[in-house]
Amino acid sequence: MPDQLLRWVQLGSEPGVAPGSVERVRALLNTDDRFHGVDHLTGAPVGLVTLRDALRHYLSSGDATGLDALAAAHPLVVSFGGGAALEPAGGDGVVAGLLSEVHRAHASGEWTRLKACANPDCQWVYYDGSRNRSGRWCSMTECGDVMKARAYRQRSRQS
Numbered sequence: 001m002p003d004q005l006l007r008w009v010q011l012g013s014e015p016g017v018a019p020g021s022v023e024r025v026r027a028l029l030n031t032d033d034r035f036h037g038v039d040h041l042t043g044a045p046v047g048l049v050t051l052r053d054a055l056r057h058y059l060s061s062g063d064a065t066g067l068d069a070l071a072a073a074h075p076l077v078v079s080f081g082g083g084a085a086l087e088p089a090g091g092d093g094v095v096a097g098l099l100s101e102v103h104r105a106h107a108s109g110e111w112t113r114l115k116a117c118a119n120p121d122c123q124w125v126y127y128d129g130s131r132n133r134s135g136r137w138c139s140m141t142e143c144g145d146v147m148k149a150r151a152y153r154q155r156s157r158q159s
């Protein structure tokens, strides 16, 4: 079966590519490209757009209300055929598969490494691979420098 998700989602976009399958979740989140003001899910199935927006909201606020509603409509069952995994049991298979991946990323701790860039003009979702998970910007050379310069200007204006 062809991977339906790859019709809409570009894996491996720098900066902050995630290792392994959690990249599918990160790439979905970044279809809402706020830095360039482009929505790559224009024309995509509404379920995928709803999932992306609910995930974005959950990532930035911790509020899972929308995500829980989606999960209720896309049930998953435990399957031991290929090792323990959660498999779609109804609803949209692409959405359910991604919900399963989000669950797996929580269990592995990878979810907490997905962060939205602290530059409000960017908000690119990147994988924070740093040891102490202290990253704040998608890229030090781009947003890191921009935000530091902005903070410096603010400080010098105040003093």
Ligand SMILES: [Zn+2]
Binding pocket: 117, 118, 119, 122, 123, 124, 137, 138, 139, 143
């Ligand atoms: Zn950024």
